[in-house]
Amino acid sequence: MTRTVWGLGTPRTVRPLWALAELGLDYEHRKILPRAAGMDDPQFSALTKRHKVPFYEDDIVKIGESAAIVNYLADRHGRDILSMPAPGTADRAILLDRTLFIMTEIDARMYTVRLHDDPPRGLSAIYGAAPTAVEAAKKYVEKSLLEAARWLDDGRRYVMGENFGTPDILLVSCIEWALLYGVGVPEPLLEYRQHIASRPGYKAAKACNDQSNAAPDFTG
Ligand SMILES: N[C@@H](CCC(=O)N[C@@H](CS)C(=O)NCC(=O)O)C(=O)O
Incomplete structure (x- = not known):
């Protein structure tokens, strides 16, 4: 292939x-x-x-x-x-729920910050400055990250449990993106990112x- x-x-x-x-x-x-x-x-x-x-x-x-x-x-x-849970199972539905939450409630909001923040981090020179929208999107992401942190409340290592999965790739990349822009990231997510960052695949x-x-x- x-x-x-x-x-x-x-x-x-x-x-x-x-x-x-x-x-x-x-x-x-x-x-x-x-x-x-x-x-x-x-x-x-x-x-x-x-x-x-x-x-x-x-x-x-x-x-x-x-x-x-x-x-x-x-x-x-x-x-x-x-590993992916089979279509039609509870785990597959949860994986989709987590995936869409990460992509729409965190990733897409971070792109608002990226587009409208000022240089050097942001692209306001191209997409227009919107400081109110940037601050609101950052606060929104902080709230969404609190929800993502709750997924780990039962002590699980990864979003889906004990196996590293696709939502972990999406969430860790969003956590790192948020950190770059000074968005508050809850401590459990910082620890979660830290242990995933030791993976050879990540490096x-x-x-x-x-x-x-x-x-x-x-x-x-
Ligand atoms: N939802 C898409 C977003 C892709 C996207 O917006 N990529 C950015 C770079 S992170 C891009 O190519 N931007 C070019 C532009 O908007 O001009 C994804 O997750 O792949």
């Missing part, structure tokens, strides 16, 4: 790289940055007009949403690591996602 991941250097692009590392799968990495010259690569433009990274393609699918990519990879290849993905690995012509 030929696999390609497009994208580099963001809290979203690390996710497919991390899933692939955990699953020990080979892939080609096309290191394009958002809002940079690489986004106009003719091969990339032929795949998607969203102008967004990450993007993933193999012999079966061409998909762009980071949560969809990690869940697809886990559905196909997850075993002991990134490999972070190294692959490092912007300093981008080709020199990138302007992003």
